[in-house]
Amino acid sequence: MLKPILLPAVLLAAGVGPLQAQTDYYARAGAMWASTLVRDVLVTEVTVQQSVAPMVALGASMPISPGYRAGLEATFASGGFSAEQDGVETDLGTLRTASVMLGLDGPVVQNLRWRVGLGGLFYLPSDDRGIFLEGGPIRFVAGAGADWRRPVMTKWDLMVSARYDLHRFTTDELEQRGFSQAQGVSRVSLSVGLGRGIR
Amino acid sequence: MSRASRCLAAAAALVAFACSDIGAPVRSDLYEWRIEAPAVPGPGVDTLSFHWSRNEQPVRVWVEDAFGLPDHMARAIDVWESAFLYGEFDATVVSDSGTADVIVRGGTPENKLQRLRLHSALRPECAGETQLDIDVATHELRLPIRVFVDPRSLPDDPGIEPCLALTSIHELGHAIGILAHSEDPEDIMYTDPEVDLPSNRDITTAEAAYHTPANLLAVRP
Numbered sequence: 001m002l003k004p005i006l007l008p009a010v011l012l013a014a015g016v017g018p019l020q021a022q023t024d025y026y027a028r029a030g031a032m033w034a035s036t037l038v039r040d041v042l043v044t045e046v047t048v049q050q051s052v053a054p055m056v057a058l059g060a061s062m063p064i065s066p067g068y069r070a071g072l073e074a075t076f077a078s079g080g081f082s083a084e085q086d087g088v089e090t091d092l093g094t095l096r097t098a099s100v101m102l103g104l105d106g107p108v109v110q111n112l113r114w115r116v117g118l119g120g121l122f123y124l125p126s127d128d129r130g131i132f133l134e135g136g137p138i139r140f141v142a143g144a145g146a147d148w149r150r151p152v153m154t155k156w157d158l159m160v161s162a163r164y165d166l167h168r169f170t171t172d173e174l175e176q177r178g179f180s181q182a183q184g185v186s187r188v189s190l191s192v193g194l195g196r197g198i199r
Numbered sequence: 200m201s202r203a204s205r206c207l208a209a210a211a212a213l214v215a216f217a218c219s220d221i222g223a224p225v226r227s228d229l230y231e232w233r234i235e236a237p238a239v240p241g242p243g244v245d246t247l248s249f250h251w252s253r254n255e256q257p258v259r260v261w262v263e264d265a266f267g268l269p270d271h272m273a274r275a276i277d278v279w280e281s282a283f284l285y286g287e288f289d290a291t292v293v294s295d296s297g298t299a300d301v302i303v304r305g306g307t308p309e310n311k312l313q314r315l316r317l318h319s320a321l322r323p324e325c326a327g328e329t330q331l332d333i334d335v336a337t338h339e340l341r342l343p344i345r346v347f348v349d350p351r352s353l354p355d356d357p358g359i360e361p362c363l364a365l366t367s368i369h370e371l372g373h374a375i376g377i378l379a380h381s382e383d384p385e386d387i388m389y390t391d392p393e394v395d396l397p398s399n400r401d402i403t404t405a406e407a408a409y410h411t412p413a414n415l416l417a418v419r420p
Contacts, residue, residue: 083285177284180221
């Protein structure tokens with residue numbers, strides 16, 4: 001599963017031949033919101049949700065045709081998650097997520113570019129307890145977003161990005177307990193950073 | 200199909216993919232965890248139920264250093280904590296018995312006070328008992344809950360450790376709020392269980408106990 005992700009990553013890191021000068025690197029920091037992870041009924045409704053989490057993103061891309069680039073973006077977020085029932089919230093600890101997505105981006109207008117991507121999302125709970133008793137899952141994730149850039153230094157651009165991605169969430173523990181299907185989870189992030197400008 | 204129709208269909212599929220909920224299981228296979236006591240005042244019976252509320256947790260458990268009970272009880276705590284999906288039960292072992300919510304001792308139970316006594320004649324190698332000091336009139340459960348785990352065979356008996364382990368889990372099951380016994384030998388909360396760990400029915404029953412309002416209030420004398 002990781003081979004399609006790792007190969008472009010290695011090529012990007014190596015800065016293959018003449019592409020090296022056109023390889024774009026960037027780093028951003030921001031915040032991520034995610035929708036409900038689990039919706040259960042135990043007399044009344046119980047929901048599990050992540051808090052708004054600080055996140056960082058690192059990425060690189062190469063041109064594939066005039067105006068279009070392909071690249072890899074890794075995102076890491078770390079925040080709390082909690083269960084809520086009848087207005088009472090229970091802290092369930094820390095939940096980290098890491099995603100790696102292969103993406104394609106292209107122009108919209110001037111400094112604005114669209115982006116789409118596919119990849120994997122890793123759930124990394126601080127404790128193997130509760131819904132993560134059998135460990136954190138790896139889920140297929142699809143996403144889209146937009147990047148706005150403005151040159152701020154000779155070689156660097158200010159970068160503002162919005163991302164939306166979605167995946168289907170479940171865990172081995174939930175499946176063992178008879179939960180069927182999976183929960184559709186949407187994530188939205190806003191981040192600001194610097195990108196090595198391609199002039 | 201026109202391009203617009205295909206786009207609409209794709210968008211609808213995406214929305215369905217993003218918004219559909221996980222299917223929660225139906226938890227109907229459980230047993231009665233509450234106990235009945237004579238109603239005070241008046242005729243009839245009173246159904247008593249208990250669970251540790253959020254602000255009473257982590258539940259403080261003191262364990263006598265005898266017969267390997269600290270290890271068995273630490274595992275029992277872990278087993279019951281793991282039975283819940285949403286952090287409903289949390290306990291910790293404490294060194295000061297004076298502040299404990301649950302006191303676990305090895306040996307024969309005390310008989311000083313008139314308490315509700317939940318006996319368990321588990322395997323031939325050992326037995327257990329959980330004592331609940333309940334005031335039926337005020338619906339108060341006076342802490343601490345007292346648990347006794349009583350080895351009845353020699354330490355080198357190969358059956359003693361498994362017996363102490365399952366008895367610890369069983370008695371802690373009473374202390375977390377499963378006040379009654381199951382009628383199925385496949386459940387750890389059966390009087391003389393044939394299993395070493397909580398069954399799905401035990402887990403479903405524990406979940407029900409923690410998501411149903413309790414009418415006993417834990418108080419410290």
